[in-house]
Amino acid sequence: MAITGEIEGMKGSEIGLSEADPADFFALMKPRVMSLVVFTAFVGMMIAPGTVHPFLGVVSILCIAIGGGASGALNMWYEADIDAKMSRTAKRPIPAGRVTRDEALTFALVLAALSVLTLGTLVNWLSAALLAFTIFFYAVVYTIWLKRSTPQNIVIGGAAGALPPMIGWSCVTGSVSLESIVLFLIIFLWTPPHFWALALFKLKDYGVAEVPMMPNVAGVKSTKRQIVAYAVATAIVGVLPYLMGYASPAYGVIATALGLGFVWNAIKVYRMAEDDTVMKPAKSLFKFSLLYLFAVFATLLVDGTIARFGA
Template sequence: MSDVTVPYTRESLSEAPGGTVGDFIALMKPRVMSLVIFTALVGLVVAPGPLHPALAAIALLAIAVGAGASGALNMWYDADIDACMARTVGRPIPRGRVTPEEAFSFGMVLSIGSVLTLGVLVNWVAGALLALTIAFYVIVYTMWLKRRTPQNIVIGGAAGAFPPMIGWAAVTGGISIESILMFAIIFMWTPPHFWALALFRAGDYERAGVPMLPVVAGEKETRRQIVIYSALLVPLAVAPAFIGLGGIAYGIISTVLGAIFLSLALALWRADEEAKRIQIAKRLFGFSILYLFGLFAVLLVERLAAGLMN
């Protein structure tokens, strides 16, 4: 897809011709990037073995740039549907401030640069995982799944689950059960997180022709799937306390947070009024971000505290 045609005109949606630094930063999806950086940092810190601080900084920078590259390439390919959705119409390409060709070139340069930097300066296992992450998000999720199946976010969620595994590999040069478990937690968290969003943004997705679960299977089935995935996620998220990745504090906090998460999912399932369902879906979406951040924050604090005591 080298030429993206979007339903907008530069005259109607552009504030000014030519992209600014801020526009190119926006292409990188900085809010998504912040979660990627944080989970990668946790994977890097909890991994066994030393890593020089300079190499750790390089690894995090490369992972951040790789995430930004994925965002830019996603916006390049999805420019047409972004212009149809209220949530995304203000992005740089629909506004006419950055052309699709500029976004594509920007994303490709960042992709190649981030992978080569991580591979050459840190190790090639981490570099290969970063390359896989970018390819999975852009090719498997954005180009293949997103417009074809309501399971898009289930399978495509793997892309967002790789960062802690990349951070772990940057230190150890390999993959282990601990890094796979961190991957699995984010992977299982992604569907209820995004389906909660999709419930109160269903009109956007329907206008854009994106087959998100509420559009294709209906609201009731979406709420049922949220409960199922939440019920699978909660015990999985407690598991690090049983394999030594997390400690006692992690076990307690993950259990409490999981109980709240599951209670919100069940409340959403039981809600009988549309306005109430929308309200609970928004609460679940907001709490899901806090939930994932809380899990990884406790892992990070526990490991840092253990390091200070040794």
């Protein structure tokens, strides 16, 4: 097809033809967040009562991962202006100029539709509806609405990140149950202390980007108090799978120890001096929170696998 008019005869660089590499599009999907989504969804599937054909299990995980990737890409599409201002995110594909916002939006919407429709057609429509809700919640409720308007942004928005194990569970059972809601609650309650620890030592970044994170709205002291409260709640809910009888006493012991470690790290942040600029305790809490979530779900996975195949 010949292009007529002004752009005929121009060089590709002059009309801004895309130079985006597939790796840039992959980066739009936030692969690190996606790996956590895949892992928690997989655990949800493995500990759910019942079985699913292994191939359909893989398809389910793939759809959940791609749905998560679509959320990430929608987030990067909307937040390109903020990302350009923060050191942590300035090198992302859109602010770095490798992918345009339109390309990112199209990519995200195609992924979202593809993942939801595939999950519904091949697995079940409840899981597809939950996945669609997750994408909508993360992109619209969290990214577009809450993030720039309230310091409770990640408290409420955390629900999106907490849904994958519930989706994994529903892929197997076709239902939502109290057990899967507990898995949701573990991640939901874990999210605020995890992100507020980051917000404490990246306070300036969020300030420059004018994102109302808890430390720069309610103050550092109030944030520290809330970090402890949420850490305690996470530690208690973390033991519920044992107390409710769908995890072994060994899980109970490990989850209790991890919970105590989480609370201890949160208390160290609470005791951190006002003029502490290095903020080592906040950095430690951030790292420990990642370890906590991974270890709790890994233990649930091992526990569930032993219960299913070991007996």
